Amino acid sequence: MKSKTVTGMCAIFGGTIGLQFLYLGEIGWFLLSMVFLPMLIVNTFIGIMHGITVLAMSDDEFNEKYNKDKK
Numbered sequence: 001m002k003s004k005t006v007t008g009m010c011a012i013f014g015g016t017i018g019l020q021f022l023y024l025g026e027i028g029w030f031l032l033s034m035v036f037l038p039m040l041i042v043n044t045f046i047g048i049m050h051g052i053t054v055l056a057m058s059d060d061e062f063n064e065k066y067n068k069d070k071k
Helices: 004-016 019-024 027-035 042-056 059-066
Strands: none
Touching: 004 019, 004 042, 004 059, 019 027, 019 042
8 A cells, every 4th residue: 555645755855756656656657757857857846746746635535546456
């Protein structure tokens, strides 16, 4: 079961390399982050925004989106 806090922190601090996608098992999004790695500012911005979005979700929303197959 994935943790909302860990996902958010991975996105904020490792979003430049797509660490949150790797943690969530979304390999396609992770590889896309790697393709766009030379655009560090864009990747960093997207990571921070994704982290804020994840941390602002309710626990139910997070579980529905990322843990629905783990129940």
